[in-house]
Amino acid sequence: MDLTKRLFINIIPGTTFLDKLTGKTKIRLFFLLVLILIATWDMRILAPVCLIGIIGLISIRPNPKTVMGLTVFIVLVNLFNLFLIWVVTPDYGASIVGGSTLLLRLTDRYIITAETLWYFLTRFTKFMATFFVSLTFIQCITPSEMAAGLYANGISYKISTIVSIAFRYIPEIARDFSDIKISMQARGMELDSRKTSLWTRLKQNVMILAPLIIVSFDRVGNIADAMDLRGFGRGKKRTYYAEHEDTKGDKIVAVINVLLILAFVAILIGRIFFPGTYQVWAPWINA
Amino acid sequence: MREPLVEFTDFSFQYKSQTQETLHHINLTIYKGEKVLILGPSGCGKSTLANCVNGLIPFSYPGKITGSLKVAGVETKEASILEISKHVGTVQQDTDAQFVGLSVGEDIAYALENAAVPRSEMLPKVEKAATIVGMEDFLIQPPFELSGGQKQKVALGGILHDEEELLLFDEPLAALDPAMGMTAVDLIDRIHREQNKTVMIIEHRLEDVLYRHVDRIILMNEGTILMDATPDELLSTGLLKENGIREPLYISALRNAGIRFKPGEHLENIEELDIGSYRAPILNEMEVSKPYDAPEGGEVLIEAEHVDFSYGNGKVLDDVSFTIRRGEKIAIVGKNGAGKSTMARMLCGIIRPQAGEIRIKGDNYLKFSIREIGRMIGYVMQNPNQMLVKDMIADEIRLALNLNGVEKDVADQRVEATLRMTGLYSMRNWPVSVLSYGQRKRVTIASILALQPDVIILDEPTAGQDYSHYTEIMSFLEMLNREYDITILFITHDMHLAIEYTDRAIVFADGKCIADNYVSTVLSDKQVIEQANLKETSLVLLARQVGADPDLFIRHFIEREREERKNGLN
Numbered sequence: 001m002d003l004t005k006r007l008f009i010n011i012i013p014g015t016t017f018l019d020k021l022t023g024k025t026k027i028r029l030f031f032l033l034v035l036i037l038i039a040t041w042d043m044r045i046l047a048p049v050c051l052i053g054i055i056g057l058i059s060i061r062p063n064p065k066t067v068m069g070l071t072v073f074i075v076l077v078n079l080f081n082l083f084l085i086w087v088v089t090p091d092y093g094a095s096i097v098g099g100s101t102l103l104l105r106l107t108d109r110y111i112i113t114a115e116t117l118w119y120f121l122t123r124f125t126k127f128m129a130t131f132f133v134s135l136t137f138i139q140c141i142t143p144s145e146m147a148a149g150l151y152a153n154g155i156s157y158k159i160s161t162i163v164s165i166a167f168r169y170i171p172e173i174a175r176d177f178s179d180i181k182i183s184m185q186a187r188g189m190e191l192d193s194r195k196t197s198l199w200t201r202l203k204q205n206v207m208i209l210a211p212l213i214i215v216s217f218d219r220v221g222n223i224a225d226a227m228d229l230r231g232f233g234r235g236k237k238r239t240y241y242a243e244h245e246d247t248k249g250d251k252i253v254a255v256i257n258v259l260l261i262l263a264f265v266a267i268l269i270g271r272i273f274f275p276g277t278y279q280v281w282a283p284w285i286n287a
Numbered sequence: 288m289r290e291p292l293v294e295f296t297d298f299s300f301q302y303k304s305q306t307q308e309t310l311h312h313i314n315l316t317i318y319k320g321e322k323v324l325i326l327g328p329s330g331c332g333k334s335t336l337a338n339c340v341n342g343l344i345p346f347s348y349p350g351k352i353t354g355s356l357k358v359a360g361v362e363t364k365e366a367s368i369l370e371i372s373k374h375v376g377t378v379q380q381d382t383d384a385q386f387v388g389l390s391v392g393e394d395i396a397y398a399l400e401n402a403a404v405p406r407s408e409m410l411p412k413v414e415k416a417a418t419i420v421g422m423e424d425f426l427i428q429p430p431f432e433l434s435g436g437q438k439q440k441v442a443l444g445g446i447l448h449d450e451e452e453l454l455l456f457d458e459p460l461a462a463l464d465p466a467m468g469m470t471a472v473d474l475i476d477r478i479h480r481e482q483n484k485t486v487m488i489i490e491h492r493l494e495d496v497l498y499r500h501v502d503r504i505i506l507m508n509e510g511t512i513l514m515d516a517t518p519d520e521l522l523s524t525g526l527l528k529e530n531g532i533r534e535p536l537y538i539s540a541l542r543n544a545g546i547r548f549k550p551g552e553h554l555e556n557i558e559e560l561d562i563g564s565y566r567a568p569i570l571n572e573m574e575v576s577k578p579y580d581a582p583e584g585g586e587v588l589i590e591a592e593h594v595d596f597s598y599g600n601g602k603v604l605d606d607v608s609f610t611i612r613r614g615e616k617i618a619i620v621g622k623n624g625a626g627k628s629t630m631a632r633m634l635c636g637i638i639r640p641q642a643g644e645i646r647i648k649g650d651n652y653l654k655f656s657i658r659e660i661g662r663m664i665g666y667v668m669q670n671p672n673q674m675l676v677k678d679m680i681a682d683e684i685r686l687a688l689n690l691n692g693v694e695k696d697v698a699d700q701r702v703e704a705t706l707r708m709t710g711l712y713s714m715r716n717w718p719v720s721v722l723s724y725g726q727r728k729r730v731t732i733a734s735i736l737a738l739q740p741d742v743i744i745l746d747e748p749t750a751g752q753d754y755s756h757y758t759e760i761m762s763f764l765e766m767l768n769r770e771y772d773i774t775i776l777f778i779t780h781d782m783h784l785a786i787e788y789t790d791r792a793i794v795f796a797d798g799k800c801i802a803d804n805y806v807s808t809v810l811s812d813k814q815v816i817e818q819a820n821l822k823e824t825s826l827v828l829l830a831r832q833v834g835a836d837p838d839l840f841i842r843h844f845i846e847r848e849r850e851e852r853k854n855g856l857n
Contacts (some may be wrong), residue, residue, distance in 0.1 A: 011389055011429040144389045168389055171431055180673050186635045186666040187734070188658045188690035210676050218672065223382035228347055229377045230387075230445065232402040234369045239403050241388075241396035241413065 008066065008138055009167060013242075016060045016139045023243055023249045025150025025257075030137040032260040037130050039267045042281040053132025060140045067135070074131050082120045093119045097284050098278040118282050143167035144225045148240035157238040169219065176215050180208050291357075292453055292485050293317040293340055298354035300339060300851030303550030305350075309335045311510045312354070319452065322479050322486040324496055324518075327507035328531035328753040336507070337489045339363065355412065359452060372398070376446025380458040382438040383430075391417065392426035395444040416444040419482065420474065421678040434623055440474065445578050447482065454478070454489045455568070460495050461750065464622050465822035491753045493527070494535035494825065497555055506530065518555035523548035531755035533783065534682030536844070537825035541565060543847050544572040557825050557832075566833045573835060578842035579849065581790035581805055584612025587649075588741050588774060589634065594643035603629045605798040606643070611776070613741065616768055618785035618806065619778045628780045630795070631744050634776075635826070636660040658691060661803045665735035665743040669750055671727035680722075680730055681706065681715040684737045691738065701737055708771065709733040709763070725756045729763065730821060736767070742774040749781055761788050762852065774779035782810065782824055787848055794819045807841035 013019055018026070037049060057067065085092055093115025094100040101114040141149070143164045150160035181191070189204050190196045196204075227233075246254075278285070295315040301308045310332050314541075317323055327333045339356055346368035356363045359374040376398075379385045388394030395416050399409045417423040420440040430438060439459060446454060456475065460468045461706060476499035479486045490496050493504075497518060504521050507512040508530045514521060521527070527534045532540075537557050541548075546568055553559045589611040598603040604626050611617065619627050621797045632638050633645070636657040640753050645652045647663055668674050677683040684705050688698040706712040711733055714722075729746065735743055748764070750756040765788060767773045777789060785792055792809040794802040796818040800811050809815055818824050830840035 011431075012427050065786060085312050142389065144393055152852075163388070164389055168387065168430070172383065176673065179668065182632065182635070182637050183666060183668050183674050184690075185637065185657050186661045186664075187687040188661050188738070190656075190658060190690075207676050214672050214675075215670065219381075219384050222379065222381045223387065225343055225347060226379060226385035226387055228343065228368055229341055229372055229379070230398040231369050231372045232397075234401045235403055237403040239400050239406055239409065241393045241400055241406065242390075243406065245406070 008070070008135070009143065010139060011142055011167070013142050014060060016128045018056060018060050018136065018138075019248050020247060021140075021145075021253060022152070022246060023141060023145030023150075023240075024123065024152035025246075025253050026137065026141050026145065027149040027153055027259075028257050029253055030133065031169070032257055032264065033133045034130065036260065036264050036267065037126060037133070039264060039271070041122055041126065041279055042267075043125065043283075044281070045263075045267070046122065046129055049237055050125050050129035050132060053129050053136060056136040057132050057139070060136065062135075062139050070135070071131075074128070078124055078127050082124065086116065086120075090116070092116050096278060097282050115282065119280055122280050142242065144240070144242035148243035151238065151240065152243065158233065161232075165223070167221070170221070173212070173216055177212055180211050180215075181270065184208060211256050289318040289320075291316045292319045292359060293487075294355070294357040295339075296355045296357075298352070298356050300335060300350055300352050302335075302342060302350040304350060309510050310339070313512060315505060315512060315515070317453075317485065317487065319485055320483065320501075322502050323488070324493075324501045324504045325489045325507060326491060326493060326504050326532060328491060328755055331507045332488050332510040333507050333662070334457060335510075337377075337455055337487070340453070340487065341375045341377045341455055342366070342368035343360075353694075364762045373450050374454055375453045375801055376451035377455045377457065378439065378442045378446065378459060380461050382435045382442065382462050385442050386430045386433075386438050386667075387411075389429055390426065390449055391422055391428050391430075391441050394430070394441050394510040397445055399448060411447050413444075416447040419447055419822075420444040423565075427657070432468070435462040436464075436470060439463070439471060443474065443478070447478070451484070453485045453487065456486070456490075458490055459488065460492050463826045464820050465495075465782055466575065466622065466820035468495050469498055469822055471667075472496060476500070487745075491532060493532055494823075498709050500555065503768070506532075519551070519553060523550065523552060531753055533754040535825055537829045539848075540569070540826055540829055540840075540844055543844065544568040546822075549639040553757075557828050560829075561833045565662075569829075569833045570835060573840065573843050576843050577846060578839055579807075579809060583613070584615040584774075585772070586613050586646065587611075588613050590644075590646045591634075592644045592646075594633070594634060594640040594645060596638060602798050604640075606632070606750035607795075607798075607800045608643075608666060609793055609800060609803055611742065612776060614768065614772050615791060616765075616775050616789040617777070619776055620780060620785060620792055620809075620819060620821060622780070625795040625819065626798040628746065631666065631746060631776075631778055634660075634664055634742075634744060634749060636664075661687075661740070662691065662738050663741050665738060665740035666747045667731055667735055667743060669747040670733045671724065674731045674734070675719050675727060677794065678719050678720070679715075680711055680719060680733075683719060684734045686733055687738050693737070703738045705733050708767070709736065719793050725752065725759060728760055732764075736773075740773075742776060744776045744778065746778045747781075748777060749779070749784055757784075764788070765852075771790050780821075782822060786810065786824065786826075786845060794821075796820075805842075807838045807845065810841060812835035827830070 003238055033049060036045065040046065040229060090110050091100055093113050097115035097119050099115050103114055104112040147160040147164040151157045187189060191201065295313040298310065298313040299308050325333045325336060338348060340358060340760055342363060344350065345352060345364060352364050359369055361370060363371060392413050395413045396409050401410060414423065416428060418445050421544040422437065422440050422444060459471055463471055472495060475486060478484060488496055501518060504516060504518055505512055506521060506526060513530065514526055522538055530766065538554065546565055546660050548554065553561065587610055592608050594604055594607045595602065602624050619630065621627050633640065636652065639653060652660060675683060677686055681702055685698060685702050688701060709729055709732065711729065722730065748760055761784065764775055768775050777784060779785060790808055792806045793800060794809055794815055801818055802812065802815045810824055811827055825845055826841050827837040830837040
């Protein structure tokens with residue numbers, strides 16, 4: 001159970017609006033939002049989607065501690081990334097936004113321009129939007145709903161089953177690993193990082209893998225038998241216990257999804273037929 | 288006229304990878320509505336027989352079939368496993384691996400999902416099946432928080448959706464503590480009667496299965512059927528012991544008293560014994576034999592004083608105190624989750640007390656590292672596959688010495704001594720992969736003994752093993768204890784093991800140590816038994832029926848068994 005928490009997975013479905021959607025709807029919504037986020041560098045779209053992501057995340061009432069920790073981490077990584085870009089190409093905005101409005105000159109090379117800042121803001125918003133949308137998705141869908149939703153969206157159930165099976169048995173494998181580690185420690189393996197070198201610890205971890213693989217193979221055999229015995233692979237079709245009938249919420253989101261498809265098509269058309277000079281839209285440049 | 292459901296006619300089977308037949312010329316018919324126990328030692332072919340019935344053979348395990356096997360009128364070698372799985376529902380031995388769903392409801396629904404039953408029909412069926420097995424309040428529970436017994440109930444629920452006529456249980460008791468095992472046997476019996484199902488149980492734990500009536504017992508060994516009889520008939524013969532099956536303890540006790548069974552005698556149920564005619568010989572036997580006296584232990588090795596431990600929300604160990612002396616054989620018993628494994632981990636130093644103190648030979652063990660503790664207290668895990676990391680036996684045994692930085696000369700000597708002590712010397716250069724389960728177990732024990740610990744802790748040393756392998760391992764441990772004065776702690780819920788091979792039992796319930804006494808005393812204490820999810824042994828019931836003191840009666844029994852073992856060995 002610890003592990004599923006660490007992976008930010010919920011096994012038991014929640015009770016909020018987003019939680020109660022079907023897996024099918026959740027996957028479609030997520031997929032479309034991510035598609036749009038990938039397709040555009042336009043702040044007029046990114047900012048609202050980011051806001052939607054934040055609202056969505058808050059609406060499913062996640063554990064604030066884990067979410068805050070992860071968010072801070074992602075923000076820091078992002079800022080660091082932007083800083084590195086700036087170090088390498090201080091006037092990055094010139095090529096991608098167009099123009100070079102000097103705000104501050106630190107040295108001859110290191111300057112800060114409005115365009116670069118705007119690009120950084122856009123890029124930051126884009127990544128944070130993707131992060132919030134993804135985290136909301138992961139937090140509101142259970143592995144079973146994911147499998148059912150993938151199947152409902154046309155993926156073969158033999159493939160979508162891998163998702164739920166993986167989440168079913170990853171914690172067991174983690175438990176095996178910790179059991180094996182304990183027995184090795186009792187036999188004298190020193191795993192304390194202060195007392196052993198990285199190389200030795202690496203070798204020791206490889207040693208733990210041998211029994212882990214054997215034990216896991218035993219388990220895989222048993223799981224395969226269990227599935228065969230209960231008729232897995234019986235027909236082309238399959239139904240899902242975890243996939244309930246469409247609710248009012250699903251119908252509402254279905255309409256939203258259609259609008260998102262239209263928006264995505266509009267963005268694509270815009271980018272193909274009106275490519276403009278620069279990649280990133282900025283309010284003061286009419287391209 | 289009885290209608291046959293399973294019909295073996297001159298049926299033989301040979302696995303593709305093997306050179307000899309596993310089943311030879313089986314003739315067996317199981318009729319609709321029957322409840323049949325397939326009994327036999329490991330490797331006798333009973334699991335193979337079960338896999339033939341549920342279609343895994345030849346579907347997943349190919350091989351050569353001769354003769355005929357019909358299930359519900361269908362010749363299995365011509366049918367698909369899907370067709371057979373409609374008629375046969377199987378509950379496998381590994382309660383964990385067969386739980387495929389991510390919640391109780393989903394797992395019960397699994398067969399329905401695969402048959403593409405619409406969800407509107409599925410929900411009431413799942414609800415109904417869950418209610419039959421008593422899991423209706425747990426439908427959204429994920430598997431990670433369920434006990435072995437609960438998982439098994441779910442597996443059973445998953446095969447109760449009308450279609451399946453035959454319910455097949457492959458070693459249903461292997462992973463359960465005694466009380467859970469009784470519940471399982473009772474549940475199987477209830478479903479057999481109320482749901483009109485035909486039941487086949489594959490087991491070697493005869494006494495536990497006989498807690499509820501079975502119609503027939505099929506005794507197997509070496510791929511053939513030795514006897515097909517009612518429980519009464521089978522119990523009156525001496526075939527069980529000869530074929531590596533543990534007789535019910537009360538039957539052994541009656542035999543010990545010199546009682547010969549007549550044909551037609553009621554033996555299956557201890558409550559229905561003709562106790563009047565047994566009373567005199569049993570009491571007489573107690574007059575002439577002497578009771579077992581547990582030996583005094585040597586110097587104090589481990590002292591636990593008021594130890595507390597909790598994982599986040601609940602106390603797992605609560606004010607636990609005990610003392611362990613050199614040379615003792617101790618059973619640590621209690622239901623799953625009562626704190627036994629936590630205690631074992633704590634003794635190894637993997638976790639440390641949050642309050643209280645543990646002393647090893649008088650020193651507070653906080654000053655020792657895990658590795659240092661490992662040289663005094665060895666820990667043998669339940670599944671040997673989780674412990675074996677090297678290719679060769681000798682290397683496996685040497686590993687702990689290398690990890691502890693023992694010099695090469697000394698290590699060589701110790702490896703050799705350990706190999707000789709454990710009877711593995713002739714196999715020292717064998718690869719570990721060719722060993723049987725029991726031999727692997729022995730290698731893991733040897734790999735711990737190489738460090739020359741004073742105490743070894745064994746987690747469920749006999750789990751999943753039949754009586755003859757069990758006896759082999761336990762006699763081996765008994766020898767280590769006797770010849771080398773090694774103190775042994777068994778974490779177990781096998782009461783037979785506790786009675787036969789240990790002197791003292793420390794009983795855990797809900798993190799507390801609720802009893803610490805002679806095994807015979809603990810097992811005669813009804814309150815302790817209930818609190819710790821143990822099962823009252825049939826010896827106690829028998830003693831009460833003849834009016835003997837249960838504690839004393841058990842001690843007589845133990846003495847007799849140990850004498851027999853000693854004579855058997857020499």
